[in-house]
Amino acid sequence: MSPALLQALRAALDSRQTLLAELHAQGSDCYRLFHGSQEGAPGLTVDRYGPQLLVQSFHQPLEREALLALAAAIDEHLGEKLLLVYNDRSQGNSRIDRRDPVYQAEAAALEDLVGHEWGLNYRVRGRHSGQDPLLFLDLRNTRGWVKDNSAGKSVLNLFAYTCGIGLCAAAGGAEEVWNLDFAEGNLAVGRENAALNPELAPMRFVQSDYFPAIRQLAGLPIARRHGQRLPSYTRLEQRQFDLVFLDPPAWAKSAFGTVDLLRDYQSLLKPALLATAEGGTLVCNNNLAKVDMDDWREQVLRCASKLGRPVRDCQQLPPAGDFPSMDARPPLKTLVLQL
Structure with missing residues (x-):
């Protein structure tokens, strides 16, 4: 991961500390950790959905080393290891590249999972027939x-x-x-x-x-x-x-x-x-x-x-x-x- 991206990611995580504490207190573990268009890396988003970490790129694919370094930095910040799913959507119409040439998610990351928001339970799937996550x-x-x-x-x-x-x-x-x-x-x-x-x-x-x-x-x-x-x-x-x-x-x-x-x-x-x-x-x-x-x-x-x-x-x-x-x-x- 480039020094610039690492710096932008850390700044984004630091800026969310109070918000994440509030969300966890109210029973929410689904939120955006990095909003690239506004935080220094246009075309890159990083979201948490309960036990899953969803990384998506819309302009160009992430390199494998950068992806793994990004996930490691987030796990360290949160103090827990999340299940990584990477969707490269830099092809036409933002469609997911399901060949996964950069990173193949572990089977556990693609199972039916549960995320929480406002104390409610939501179905989480790293991959399904559509393109977008099941919860906006x-x-x-x-x-x-x-x-x-x-x-x-x-x-x-x-x-x-x-x-x-x-x-x-x-x-x-x-x-x-x-x-x-x-x-x-x-x-x-x-x-x-x-x-x-x-x-x-x-x-x-x-x-x-x-x-x-x-x-x-x-x-x-x-x-x-x-x-x-x-x-x-x-x-x-x-x-x-x-x-x-x-x-x-x-x-x-x-x-x-x-x-x-x-x-x-x-x-x-x-x-x-x-x-x-x-x-x-x-x-x-x-x-x-x-x-x-x-x-x-x-x-x-x-x-x-x-x-x-x-x-x-x-x-x-x-x-x-x-x-x-x-x-x-x-x-x-x-x-x-x-x-």
């Missing part, structure tokens, strides 16, 4: 907020992925939790997460494209596109929820519509607003770095006002200190809208 660490503060603000509420978790938000809502005493996602594989992990926390009330898992599901809940028609016949879709009754969580991907296209956070956030936001009860809360995310928070907030508030659902209060939830932003403009932006 920059949303930890938001999951904590949901856990603290769900008591007695009906909660709708949209683009639920592996249902971390739903899990936190259930842990926070929600009366009812729906997790909606297009991918059955994501919801399968959500069911695993639920099974790892058997003390929680059961959740509902809805496998559906976003657009037909949210438009039915909002009482809106499902329009045909250019006269094309629509595929079959899950049938839902119109209803509203006390707390709605909207966390769309940057871009996706289906027969029912296009998710485009840069050009058309409104088409996602409008039906979500209508599915939020009067006096309820809508939490919405935008993870595009090129989108400015002030511009996006203005767009969101204007959209709500035009729809006749004006926002009474708007709060911003920043990521925690393990995701530093030197210009105070982190890619992940979260707004809590009180309607």
